[in-house]
Amino acid sequence: MSSDLIIDVTPSEIVIALQENKKLVELTREKSGAKFAVGDIYLGKVKKIMPSLNAAFVDVGYEKDAFLHYLDMGPQFATLNKFLRIVSSRKSKVTSISKIQSEPDINKEGRVTELLKVGQSVLVQVAKEPISTKGPRLTSEISIAGRFMVLMPFSDKVSVSQKIKSSEEKSRLKKLVQSIKPRKYGVIVRTAAEGKKVADLDQELRGLVDKWETTFHKLKRAQAPSLIIGEMDRATALLRDIYTPNFNSIIVNDQSVCNEITDYIGSIQADKKKIVKLYKGRSPIFEHYSIEKQIKASFGKTVSFKNGAYLIVEHTEAFHVIDVNSGNRAKTAGDQESSALDVNLAACDEIARQLRLRDMGGIIVIDFIDMHVQANRQKVYDHMKEIMADDRTKHNILPLSKFCLMQITRQRVRPEEIIETAEKCPTCNGSGKIMPTVLFADELEGKVKYILKDLNKKKLYIAVHPYIAAYLTKGFKSYRNRWFYQYLKWVRIESNSALSFLEYHFFDENMEEIIL
Structure with a gap:
């Protein structure tokens, strides 16, 4: 099975499309500057205790308080709380969790009122993103994910993914990780670690420990609510979870994101850096690779x-x-x-x-x-x-x-992807009444004249629905040829199936939209 990743980067969001055998199977959107993604670690403040639910509502900066259930606090919550108190002290010089004495595991049958009180600061991680009218769902069982393993501070356990079938490989990985992991850290070995050498695992483990230890400095000056460790951007996070050697291509239309992904792939598998490609075409990237059509159909x-x-x-x-x-x-x-x-x-x-x-x-x-x-x-x-x-x-x-x-x-950890495929009638704009259809061509021609003659633009690109593109370019006496002879400037007609039937957009020579 071949896989391709198409990434559309715009100023407002990043849209990631995963294709398997040229068929769209996953579509992920991330708003620019989006917060409260799964994996983000926050310093929150307890706002309300709910004994009847055995849970608490925690302020992490979202418009609605986040939800933390007693069962999501984790066995090592008392140790985590002790760590937070010690590290938050300005006089503290602790630089490793191995120096913090572990507390007994909390009682599985306990009550939230035994551990939390209103106004208390607590270190939490987003387990589910805000969905509909609900705020984020939280956990205090902190984990930091890498490609080959997941780091669990304050836990000493090492476990191996059940998807690794070979018992010999499971045993090898468990012994190997036990020999290289620092004290007071637990590790979950992921499926991608199968067959990997100790150098690869040790390098990632050191990186995850370093990432966790940035909290020592941040917590000293942090005021709840605040973000302590942010998850990597969605494109790289998705790659971390799904990347396999059978990836054919990763195509992105933004240079900086392309560089980030190339560096990440290079750190995983240096000989695969060449599969990352920068898209430089004129038409939208999803239009070029028929993603838009699949979205409309699916x-x-x-x-x-x-x-x-x-x-x-x-x-x-x-x-x-x-x-x-x-x-x-x-x-x-x-x-x-x-x-x-x-x-x-x-x-x-x-x-x-x-x-x-x-x-x-x-x-x-x-x-x-x-x-x-x-x-x-x-x-x-x-x-x-x-x-x-x-x-x-x-x-x-x-x-x-x-x-x-x-x-x-x-399992639901983020809002469902909903795309409205039904289009409002572009002719009547939903009113049920239409203007004479012959006026559409006159309206378009009048705007072309204004742009080329009055604004004196050197080049003009018009993005329209494919049917309209065919109408404007068909035959020797087409509108496009007529405009060329009239203004001595070539008008490029770009078809885009994402547009509604009579929708159109004008762009200048720098591909900046001309708003009329």
């Missing part, structure tokens, strides 16, 4: 997937329903049971893709086409488990009921 309420079959996707706050429909396949030859099995198996592939693409979390209920044979229901269940094995997000799949309903729970 994010609607109705999603087609095979020979006329389609899905209906409905959403609520924490519940998603997917209905599988055979469409015009019902008219094809063959018995109903085998036809239903064929559609349901194909639907599994598209549903697994949709869950990753939209980052759907919570409870997902899938209404498959009815099958009366238990063996066929088992085939669909087995196929869904197999195809979902590539999904990095924690999930649980239940077998189909006798009504052919399947339940899936999938």
Whole structure:
């Protein structure tokens, strides 16, 4: 399986598209300067204790207080609290957590009122980003993720990913990490560490420890609420989690981000730096690589997937329903049971893709086409488990009921990706009344004349819908040729399927938009 990463960098956001075998499977957006991402570590202040929930609300600077449950405080919370008190003292000269005496683990059956009080400062990490009306979900079980391992301050345990099948390799990695890790640090060895040498692991471990030890200096002068350690930018964080040697290309349209990714890939696998490429084309990067078209086709309420079959996707706050429909396949030859099995198996592939693409979390209920044979229901269940094995997000799949309903729970750590694919009518602008269509060409021609003649622009680029682009360029007597003979300046027509039917934008020779 080949993978490609396309990254669109704009002043307001970074959009990351992951393709597998040229098919879009993940889409991630990050607003510029976005805060409260999963992995960010904050110094927060307890605002309210909720004994009935055995939880506390903590101010970390978000508009709504974040939620910290007792069970998310971690066994070493007392030691973490002691560390915070010692390091926050201006007279403290502690430079290593190995010098701090560990406290006993907290009681699993304890109460939040035993450990926290209103106004207390607490070191926390974002476990879930703000979703809908809810603030961030927090944990005090601090972890710092790298590519090969996850560092856990104040824990001495070393564990190895269950996805590494070889018991010999698990044993090798565990012994190796135990021999190089500092005292008072725990480590979770990730799947990517399989087969790696001690030098690679030691280098990353030192980097993670150094990153944690920046808190010693920051906490001395920090006032709650404040960010102590920020997660790396989303593009590099995604690479850290998904990068494999079978990546074909990583294409980005911004020089600085391109340099950052090249350096990161070089630190992982020096001979793969050449797969990182800077996109210099005139058309938008997502348009050039057909990402925009796939987005339009994949994010609607109705999603087609095979020979006329389609899905209906409905959403609520924490519940998603997917209905599988055979469409015009019902008219094809063959018995109903085998036809239903064929559609349901194909639907599994598209549903697994949709869950990753939209980052759907919570409870997902899938209404498959009815099958009366238990063996066929088992085939669909087995196929869904197999195809979902590539999904990095924690999930649980239940077998189909006798009504052919399947339940899936999938961890939700950030808001679901929702893109409105239905467009407001560009002709009537939603009013239901339109101006004479012949005036569109006159309106466009009048603006072209103003730009080329009155503003005296040397070059002009017009971005329009592909249908309009074809209309403006078709034939010898096209509008584009007419403008050239009239103004002696060539007008470049750029087609962009992301635009609505009669939408258009003007750009000058520096590709800066001309607002009229």
